[in-house]
Amino acid sequence: MKVTVYSDYVCPFCYLGKHPLEEALKEVENVEVEWKPFQLRPEGSEPLSPNSSYIQQGWKFGVQPLAEKLGVEMILPTMDPHPSTKKAHRGFLFANEHGKGSEYAQAVLAGFWTKGKEIGDVNVLADIAENLGLDRALFIDAVSSTSNDHSIQNPSFINAVPSFIIGDTVLQGVQSKEAFIQALNNQKQVEQSSLSCDIDGNC
Secondary structure, eight states: EEEEEEOOTTTTHHHHHHHHHHHHHHSOOOOOOEEEEOOOOOTTSOOOTTHHHHHHHIIIIIIHHHHHHOOOOOOOOOSSOOOOHHHHHHHHHHHHHHHHHHHHHHHHHHHHHHHHHTSHHHHHHHHHHHHHHOOOHHHHHHOOOTTGGGOOOOOOOOOSEEEEEETTTEEEEOOOOHHHHHHHHHHHHHHHTTSSOTTTTTO
């Protein structure tokens, strides 16, 4: 059984949203989590300033209260503007090819939202990759190349992040642990029912 997660590293709700999922996975076994890139602000979009009223209001009345409710410690990174995530997503593709996609995605999210790391900087990303056991020079080459940018195109069926896809169910935004458990158990039943034959021998 698999959960596919579409997220962007500069999305605070993507960082918050993974915590209830992690709690749910402690109670539902044999679940694979697959991360997918999504750019909230692709090339040509105006970068966001953490000092703008939009970000300040969203942080004060949306992100911060929810973080406190979930017991998640996080900060509002102060670099102005917040970085483009294209290079970070290129790094994810490299890490994923080498079996470290999930670890990388979570490390970049945590690095930005708990330590305020400049995740638009190749060397900052390379530090993260190297700590995961990835080859630094090869990682920098991958992040500096545009050859895999076609894999970072936002899919048309995703219009908000985080989005969690479990079978035919799409959960958008920060969900409760209970919502994840219900969706996972429903999908488990669907998958188990497909592994059977009826009395007429139809399988």
